[in-house]
Amino acid sequence: MSVDADTVRRVAKLARIALEEGRVQPMAEELNGILTWVEQLNAVDVAGVPPMTSVVKADLKRRADRVSDGGYAEDLMKNAPLAEDHFFVVPKVVE
Amino acid sequence: MSTLTDLTLAEARDKLKAREISARELTDAHLTAIEKARPLNAFITETPEKARAMADQADKRLAEGVAGPLEGVPLAIKDLFCTEGVQTTAASHILQGFVPTYESTVTKNLWHAGAVLLGKTNLDEFAMGSSNETSYFGPVISPWRRTGDPTPLVPGGSSGGSAAAVAAGLALGATGTDTGGSIRQPAAVAGICGLKPTYGRCSRWGIVAFASSLDQAGPMARTVGDCAILLKAMASHDAKDSTSLNVGVPDYEKSVRAGVKGLRIGIPKEVRGEGLSAEIAALWDKGAEWLKAQGAEIVEVSLKHAHHALPAYYIVAPAEASSNLARYDGVRYGLRVPGDDITQTYENTRAAGFGREVQRRILIGTYVLSAGYYDAYYLRAQKIRTLIARDFEEAFKGCDLILTPTTPGPAFAIGAKTSDPVEMYLNDVFTVTVNLAGLPGMSVPAGLTGDGLPLGLQLIGKPFDEETIFRAAGAIEEAAQFTARPGDWWSTS
């Protein structure tokens, strides 16, 4: 399974990371290096083995339906790059 | 040089309680040391004013006789723990200037116990690294140097700042986080103790996530006993973390000198394979002998799938990270680099905000989760995790603890391994197995290389059995008599 330049571009797009064209090919090589190394796992017989879903053996914690949080819009805006009237403001999104 | 910074945490605690020293003078001594040690770049943010205020509060409580178990003890906190009102960066440009309005559960527990915040320590960006070289704020320089050789060395990673701070006497203890070895590996190469607790022992709430199913916070300190004291304070059941378990937190300090008589120590035969340096192999043998000499039984165990752990880890961790780091999008906090539209804004922000290694891991993680590759990579890796966990379950039927080296070698020079990611990843070869299975593991300093660099041994325990680890770690500590400290070159240079 070899990663080519187009795959790198597609994955970078999915991950929303701008990659300058000059970085695409080197990145493809780096990713291939890692993936080739990882390919040794194909030798492991995993037939009938369930995937690990959690390392903790416990029941999923559940909380009661109570309103116990919120009410601090001002605090939420403190680190915002751009905010107005307690809204987060972003470049216009076209639907 | 002040002797106050040479105290162990336990000694300092006792002297504070006895009012032989004040929290304020202890804190001041450490703040002075931190200032002098700036060439190490161990801290991203120093918090002297807050530290003094907290120390004064601690002195007041000590005077009133209402002191907590860590009252007045100055600590360094890895800059992955969110701290209310104090910048928290994860060593990333994307979080530069981020000031949380909340406090992580682990640090809240520490402050509740009376501890004092000295500052936030440097780390690999988002804890992704094994050498602390990926930090946006520059690498940490290890306080250790090879004998007669001024080449700057790495402190290990990702908790490199914490390790360096503790080793250099800048803090009595520190917090770390360990996803694939990020507490144990830097502890080993910095000549200190570091423990990754059982997954679920410490709350993850308020800690910047790297790989959720692997991340665990733990203590770093110069002695086993100090780690025991810290873990007791850090650990708690947290209703805000669905993976934090409601298990009682014992008094670990008592276990440290409880001895190893009757314990069965497992030596995994597969780990002894090729590539193990003679120096490390010899140290390992020595560790087994120390434990045997104190009454433990050495048994051979099998971890058939251990050598698959590292590649499996390098699928699981980046996959989870690619999703965990999606929130850094420049909308609600952190860096924003505007573009023509929202998509370009995301892309510019994340390209400028994340360093190379983080980008690489996000891309790998995105790739292995993407349509058509999920089964071949992520699902397969999770199945291998099951096999690894089963190996441990099987092995622990025949032993109480497993002993291995912590790292394949000592600290290396800065820049020595940055060109090949896979070579860098190999630093975690003995530690990742433990994270994949969610087990507790601890590194204890065990000796020095020929050229004077620390090496550590790792003890792996059963789930939630940190007590037995502390027993054996205490025994190794006693036998090893590791008293070496790095020279104070930074304050003289």
Next chain:
Amino acid sequence: MSERPAKTIEGVTGAWEIVIGLEVHAQVSSKSKLFSGASTTFGGEPNAQVSLVDAAMPGMLPVINEFCVEQAVRTGLGLAAQINLHSVFDRKNYFYPDLPAGYQISQYKQPIVGEGTVLVDLPKGETIAVGIERLHLEQDAGKSLHDQHPSYSYVDLNRSGIALMEIVSKPDMRSAEEAAAYLKKLRALLRYLGTCDGNMEEGSMRADVNVSVRRPGGPLGTRCEIKNVNSMRFVAQAIEYEARRQVDIIEGGGAIHQETRLFDAKKGETRSMRSKEEAHDYRYFPDPDLLPLELDPQWIETIRESLPELPDAKKARFIEAYGLSPYDAGVLAGEIETAAYFEAVAEGRDAKLAANWVMGELFGVLNREGLDIEASPVKPERLGALIDLIADETISGRIAKDVFAIMCETGEEPAAIVEAKGLRQVTDTGAITAAIEAVIAANPGQVEALKKKPKLIGWFVGQVMAKTGGKANPQAVNALLKERLGPLDEG
């Protein structure tokens, strides 16, 4: 029910069948969010109902709301569906400003509820079964406001993290009418169960509509998904428009390509969504911050035992116990409030008469005034009292309608109105006989005509009723008229 007549639309090249599946997002009626303690109340100040978790601040973790799990199970039971004892929460990864974490916590491969069925009554009396594919729990996203500023969007996360049940139907519907009826039935069910308030205006219920067309009985066509349609009427309009659009494209030699579309309610059209144009790759994987959700079968049984009587059962009982027609029973059982109103009126009375009054006069007034039955100006006890006055012959049905109109206006007791206006009906034969004699005397021609046209008796009844100001008992008038003028050839 499988043998239903084909429903088709005509194209220039022949008939086309529409294939429709619905994905309904129903907001769980919970006080707090699915994974955080922030409030779910509608219409709060911007970002005031947002926790650190909902805003995906660094280091935040989800903890599930037990009530939401219970409501999903309850709904699954109401849909006669399989409840899965083991289910898993996955992350659905994509970037959008109102999705703070960059992923939505949802259930993908292992949902909490599996296959089920909903029976849907169509207006012409036909009943169809619509298969349920699954129901899963997931988080809602926030809201982006695009019209506040020429170059910026404003993000409000109050909805972010609210618990939704996504209920996915099988592609079992064949017309806009069927889809609307299914949605109506589903809404009624959720409201009966109390798991969702069904308020489409506030966004508590939204439908994604999957539409494709094919030759009757032929292979399935390529579908388009119309996102977030928020009323029954729009669902029907969107389907009509979309099916026609697809037929036109295919018949024009084009091909349908799978895409996400938006319904423009103003134009009554669907259009392609620009933001969804690029290929999706959601990279689902189990959320490592959560463990699998394991349910106790006994707990499920206690929920099952607490279920209310649901619309289908209620309809059957209305037919069985009250002798209502299937149509009337269906209408009266269709909404939980209507059923409750009707039962309060029918209790201890002539149920058919009660049904006629509820469906006739009451619905008439509610429709005219645009009111919900809970806001009815006439409460069920009052309507019951009015029916009692008819039953004991205090007033005629005819007069009752006048009394009802006054009740709607003034809210007064029916008995008080009857007394005050002197509407008590005349049963005194003497008074009625006098009125009959007067009518006969004044209309000899009609008396003659009656011999050839017996149906004219109705005219005489009307005359006599008018003479008594409508207060005469109509049965008595009939009987006395027949006695006086009959025997008539009923031929």
